[in-house]
Amino acid sequence: MPSPSLQEALLNWFAKNSRDLPWRRTYIPYHIWISEIMLQQTQMDRVVVYFTRWLEQFPDIASLADAREQEVLRLWEGLGYYSRAKNLIKTADLLCRRHGGTLPDDHGALLLLPGIGPYTAGAIMSLAFNRSHPVVDANVERLFSRVFNLATPTKEKQTHNFIWQKAKELIPEGKARFFNQALMELGALVCLPRAPRCDNCPVRDYCEAFAQGVVSERPVAGRTKEIIPITMVSGILHHQGKIYIQKRLPGDVWPDLWEFPGGSIEENETEEQALVREYCEETGFAIQDLKKIITIKHSFTKFRVTLHCYHCCLQNCETEPTLHAAQEYLWVTPDELEHFAFPSPHRRLINHLAGKL
């Protein structure tokens, strides 16, 4: 019997080994779109949880278009990169006004929508509409760097273009939906970054890096991102049973999320001195009675943040701030904190205080 082609080997493997994911049960375009946006920068297991919750609240494009921004941000909380959530609302609104509340079966039209780039457009076209468009994520880059034994980093322009071209050429007629997913799934489950499972790999016979004995050298490493450590302080300000929160500025990091004031600790400053200064600079409040709660470590983009968290009180009875780093403020009860979208480290602080950490 002749051996199957690389495509057949992959498709057969996928038919038997693909994970049961909620959006794979229907391939509804809206489901594919939401899952693909969530999957950017987020692990699959977490996305399944967020996706399921999301569909309960926003079952279709119309319900998302009608949503309040804070409602969406609260649901998105913890996934990071909040511009993705804001773009989802904008796109849902555009889809309702211009496309009858559906995603267009048109690559060019998809690329015109906020937050949809070549990767997501390709994913929607192939997974939702089964059209022959390539989808290259980090798993496919790694897989191809090994199968084609690429001796340059996958992010280099020529290598990047080669991978996308190959991903397009290889799609079997009428099978884009399963073939593209099979590539990504193989990268995620078998052709792993550190210990690829070559013994169980359906495309081993086609893998040049395996044949050459250089699997551990592929993909070739590119420039590593510089990691910037930051030490910060944040304070929960209490007054008569309520807590002060403020809404961050639109152009800021974590735009439009709520927070407890604070900021970076400057050279030669103690944590307490930094918090007193930050409160004064951001709100005009003079604070006292600082009491340490917890230190939280958090990573986002290139930053590694160490956040020292405190309780504090007002020095006087003036409760109206002068806002210098926020667009809005509120005094809320501890229970009401549930209703607002906070950056991840602040939510972890809230959960810690509620005994959930």
Ligand code: SF4
């Ligand atoms: S043989 Fe090994 S390195 Fe090659 S594609 Fe399969 S898992 Fe990856």
